[in-house]
Amino acid sequence: MRKDSAVADDRPHRARHRASQSSSEPDEELMRALYREHAGPLLAYVLRLVAGDRQRAEDVVQETLIRAWKNAGQLNRATGSVRPWLVTVARRIVIDGHRSRQARPQEVDPSPLEVIPAEDEIDKALWLMTLSDALDDLTPAHREVLVETYFKGRTVNEAAETLGIPSGTVRSRVFYALRSMKLALEERGVTA
Numbered sequence: 001m002r003k004d005s006a007v008a009d010d011r012p013h014r015a016r017h018r019a020s021q022s023s024s025e026p027d028e029e030l031m032r033a034l035y036r037e038h039a040g041p042l043l044a045y046v047l048r049l050v051a052g053d054r055q056r057a058e059d060v061v062q063e064t065l066i067r068a069w070k071n072a073g074q075l076n077r078a079t080g081s082v083r084p085w086l087v088t089v090a091r092r093i094v095i096d097g098h099r100s101r102q103a104r105p106q107e108v109d110p111s112p113l114e115v116i117p118a119e120d121e122i123d124k125a126l127w128l129m130t131l132s133d134a135l136d137d138l139t140p141a142h143r144e145v146l147v148e149t150y151f152k153g154r155t156v157n158e159a160a161e162t163l164g165i166p167s168g169t170v171r172s173r174v175f176y177a178l179r180s181m182k183l184a185l186e187e188r189g190v191t192a
Helices: 003-009 011-020 028-049 054-070 072-077 083-103 111-115 121-137 140-151 156-163 167-187
Strands: none
Touching: 028 054, 028 083, 054 072, 054 083, 121 140, 121 167, 140 156, 140 167, 156 167
C-alpha cells in the first residue's frame, strides 16, 4: 500500500469523527497526516519546478498545504490519493508566481542613484546670470563674435560670413573679446 493512499483509506473514520466536530473547523489530524505524507515529495517536485530555489519551493509547499487546509472538506470527500490534487495546486502556484513576476517591471535598487550628484539648477542659473552680465560689459562687436563662435558653435569662417567681416577680423575680435570677458568675470568673483 502507498503512503499517500493510507491517508485516503483512513478518511471514512475521520469523516465520522469530523461530523461530530463543528463543520467549519478543519480536521487537524488530516492536515498533520497530509504534511507528514506529502510535504517531502511535494517539496522535491516543486524544487524541480523552481530551478532549485529552496526558499521559493518551501513557500509554494506551504501555500499548497494552506489551500489543502482551506479545502479540507473536499479532501475528506475525495477518493483515492490526494497527491495529484496537491501537485496540481503546487504547479499552478508556481505558474501564477512566474506570470506575476513577468507582469511587473523588474525591481531596481535605487541606492546607486543616490550617489550620483544631481546637477544643481541654482548654480547653473547663477552662472548664466553672471555670464550674461559679463557679456553686457563687452563692446557690441566683441559680444557678437563671441555669440557667433562660442554660443552658436560656428567656425571663424562661418561667423565671418554671417557677420559680413573678414575672418582675420573675427579671429582678432575673438582674442580681445575673450581677454575682456576674462576680466569682466574676475571682477564678478569668477576665477578660472
